[in-house]
Amino acid sequence: MARSGVQYEDVQRAVHTLMSRGDAPSVQRIREVLGTGSFTTISEHLRQWRIEREENRDQPPSQELPETLQTLTLELWRQAQETANESLALYRQEAEQRVADALEAAKESERRAEDAGQRESAVADHLAKAQTRLEEQSATLASCQAERDTLSNREAKALQRVQQLEKELARLQERNEALATQQQEELATRDAEHQKRLHQEEQRNEAAEARLMSLLDDARQERHTADKQHGARQAQLESRNESLDKQLQEQRTQLADYRQQNREAHWELEQRKEQDRDRQRMQERLSQRLEEKDEEVAALKKRLLETEARLANTPLPPFVY
Structure with a gap:
């Protein structure tokens, strides 16, 4: 109404x-x-x-007009009706075409709506997957950051340990140098003493040989006069020679002991140098591992930035309220 x-x-x-x-x-x-x-x-x-x-x-129009006018009016009415029918036919044809176009447009709109729905669903799935990957990447990044912090702490501790080892190494090197200097001085002193003792022993041997020759000469001279006395003197000389040989052997043994001690000190010094080289190799391996972890963290950051860039460039569907 x-x-x-x-x-x-x-x-x-x-x-x-x-x-x-x-x-x-x-x-x-x-x-x-x-x-x-x-x-x-x-x-x-x-x-x-x-x-x-x-x-x-x-x-038709009203019949209350004169006959001539009615005839003219009827003719005009007929012509107008024919014209109107033709116009109406054209109008209907055009209207039917417009209706067909409208139906086709409606079907196209429905197809576009379906395509848009499918694209929206695909974009939603892609966004969900991207969100999932982003969360995974975030979790991975958090884990890597935690691992990096742990490695940083380990690195700090390792650096502190390296510094301590360097200090210990410097102290050991100073000690080794002092020991080497002391050992060299002791070896030089022992060599000098040994040379001195050898020279003294040689002098003693020479003197003993001289005395022995003198005794032998005396013995030869007295040989004809006192065989028993010569025999006793000969035994005494042999005893003296054995005593001198024993002393010479003892000195040679002491010299061998001194040389053995020198070799042991040198071996101990080489062992300490090898330990120092092992510590340096361990420090290099730790540094290499830290560099590898830093490279992994940088690669993960790069991947996260690329994922964020792809998400930023992905067209999102319009929000529906």
């Missing part, structure tokens, strides 16, 4: 006014002519006017 206000006659007069201007009647134009009225009321009156016009389209 139309609301009170704009009446059917008002709409009818507005339609005649528009048609006299050559404008096609519409709800908006009728409202502009009337200057008031709701769209619903005007639309109902306009629909009623079109129904009535369609019903009265085939009715």
Whole structure:
């Protein structure tokens, strides 16, 4: 039911006014002519006017005119009706084409809507997967950061340990140098003493040999006079020679002991140097492992930045409220 206000006659007069201007009647134009009225009321009156016009389209004009005028009017009415029918046929054909186009457009819109829904679903799945990968990458990054912090702490401890080892190494090197200097001094002192003792022994041996020769000469001279005395003297000389040989052997043994001690000290010094080289190799391995971990952290950061860049460049579907 139309609301009170704009009446059917008002709409009818507005339609005649528009048609006299050559404008096609519409709800908006009728409202502009009337200057008031709701769209619903005007639309109902306009629909009623079109129904009535369609019903009265085939009715001839009134017969209360003169015969000649009626004949002319009928002829004009017939021509107007034919023209209207032709226009109506063209209008219907055009309307049917427009309806077909509209249906095709609606189907295309439905297909686009389906495609858009599929794309939206695909984008949502891709976004969910990307979100999952981002969370995994974030967890991996957090783990790597924790591992990096742990490695940093280990590195700090290792550096502290290396510093301590370096201090210990420096102390050991100083001690080794001092021991080497002391050993060299002791060896030099022992060599000097040994040389001195050897020289003394040689002198003693030479003196003993000289005395022995003298005794032998005396013995030869006294040989003819006292064989027993010669035998006793000969035994005494042999005993002295054995004693001198024994002393010489003892000195040679002491010299061998000194040389053995020198070799042991040298071997101990080589062992300490080998330990120092092992500590240096261990420090190099620790540094290499720290560099590898830093490279892994850098690679993970790069992958995270690339993932964030791909997410930033991925077109997101519009939000639906």
